[in-house]
Amino acid sequence: MKAVRFSEYGGLDVLKIIDVPTPEVGLGQVLVQVKAAGINPGEAKIRSGLLHARFPATFPSGEGSDLAGTVAAMGRGVVGFAAGQSVIGYTDNRASHAEYVAVEADNLTPKPAEVPWDVAGGLFVAGATAFAAVRAVSLAAGETVVVAGATGGVGSIAVQLARLAGATVVGIASHRHLGWLQGRGGIGVEYGDGVADRIRQAARHVDAFIDTVGSGYVRVALDLGIEPTRIDTIVDFAAAATLGVQAKGSAAGASAAVLADLAGLVAAGQLEVPIAARFPLSEVSQAYGMLDRGGVLGKIVLIP
Ligand SMILES: NC(=O)c1ccc[n+]([C@@H]2O[C@H](COP(=O)([O-])OP(=O)(O)OC[C@H]3O[C@@H](n4cnc5c(N)ncnc54)[C@H](OP(=O)(O)O)[C@@H]3O)[C@@H](O)[C@H]2O)c1
Known part of the structure; x- marks a missing residue:
């Protein structure tokens, strides 16, 4: 073969x-x-x-x-x-x-x-990771979560799982994909200089943060006043080790049961x-x- x-x-x-x-x-x-x-x-x-x-x-x-x-x-x-x-x-x-x-x-x-x-x-990798990250930040309906890297493999699924949990989602992405995010019920924020200010303009209060990028987003999240336990990074392991934020990724979500749930959502037209x-x-x-x-x-x- x-x-x-x-x-x-x-x-x-x-x-x-x-x-x-x-x-x-x-x-x-x-x-x-x-x-x-x-x-x-x-x-x-x-x-x-x-x-x-x-x-x-x-x-x-x-x-x-x-x-x-x-x-x-x-x-x-x-x-x-x-x-x-x-x-x-x-x-x-x-x-x-x-x-x-x-x-x-x-x-x-x-x-x-x-x-x-x-x-x-x-x-598998993107889905299990998104599942673990969304579970890690314990979203309740009506809360607001920021997803950095919101239109990548992991982020695009995390955004939709967070929406299914009833959260308002602010997605940080490149300009070209903001339309896709808005089409999935997210609020699109372009990355680059001034991103923290744009997040504050998009949402008065943020409860949780999922970082799929690194590049200092954990610091941005802490500066927004988010509790460290409600921040999950799948990239910045140094920040997780020193700042008390979570680092739940694919290993935390890896199971056939999680895959079955995700596949079920896709089959039902609830996850793209x-x-x-x-x-x-x-x-x-x-x-x-x-x-x-x-x-x-x-x-x-x-x-x-
Ligand atoms: N810990 C774990 O278990 C685990 C599991 C899976 C993945 N990961 C890691 O997580 C990262 C993301 O994985 P992925 O599969 O989602 O990658 P991906 O599909 O390449 O997505 C990355 C996304 O980040 C966006 N991006 C780039 N710079 C950004 C910035 N400054 N601000 C906001 N967004 C930005 C990209 O947008 P544009 O391309 O449009 O610019 C892209 O949509 C990778 O580093 C991967 O190795 C870790």
């Missing part, structure tokens, strides 16, 4: 598509033929070596956590799935950017027919996962190149 591999840290050029043996399924595992697999900035940071201290790579390394596909085979002990079934899931083994992936059955949930393959394949682009597996470098350049609304997905 074809799979993405890189054998050293580096730029887009270290990403190769090579032939490797199709994985064998072990006890409790399902072999999934991948129909779509999202890409995420964290994978680019791992590939470049930026996260070596926290998440070292061993070479040759595969990549990819997000996946959706069909059940091709099942190992011993798997119950609740059937050959050919459509599933959504995730792997912790950097392995989904491939034609097939062996996945723990516990990390899979059935894909509702109403959820398109590209959305299903891009759901914007798909900015689809690339064949052979164009994995181009896909990450697009992510690097920024300006992406929602998710980029590989189609093996």
Whole structure:
């Protein structure tokens, strides 16, 4: 089968598509033929070596956590799935950017027919992270939350989950995507110099803050008078360590149950996962190149 591999840290050029043996399924595992697999900035940071201290790579390394596909085979002990079934899931083994992936059955949930393959394949990291961040800041109906990076993979989902919780959402995004935010019931605020003043103009009082960007947003949130426990950053771990704010991300939201809930919302038309682009597996470098350049609304997905 074809799979993405890189054998050293580096730029887009270290990403190769090579032939490797199709994985064998072990006890409790399902072999999934991948129909779509999202890409995420964290994978680019791992590939470049930026996260070596926290998440070292061993070479040759595969990549990819997000996946959706069909059940091709099942190992011993798997119950609740059937050959050919459509599933959504995730792997912790950097392995989904491939034609097939062996996945723990516990990390899979059935894909509702109403959820398109590209959305299903891009759901896990962004969805689980958005879910965890929104849960972390404990929104009550009628409260106001700011989401920084409101039209990226994580932010675009967090905005909608916060709206579903009954919150007023101020979304910080680039000018080109403010219309998308407003269309989802958010108040759009453009990022850049003076952003704190624009937040104050948009909302008299802010109860909670979700930071998906870094760049000093935790300080902005504290200066707005928000309680540290109601600030969640998925990027600024130094701020989380020193300022008492939360850092709940994908690990806190990672479960098949959360994926099932998110997929259910998509199927019911209550959650949109914007798909900015689809690339064949052979164009994995181009896909990450697009992510690097920024300006992406929602998710980029590989189609093996
Ligand atoms: N801790 C965790 O578990 C976890 C999980 C998932 C992701 N992450 C991290 O969280 C970050 C976001 O992930 P993602 O998948 O959502 O990335 P993404 O899809 O690239 O989205 C990032 C968004 O931030 C916006 N942005 C850039 N500069 C900004 C600024 N100064 N103010 C406000 N918004 C700004 C971008 O807008 P434009 O492109 O339009 O300029 C883009 O919409 C990444 O660093 C990722 O590694 C952490």
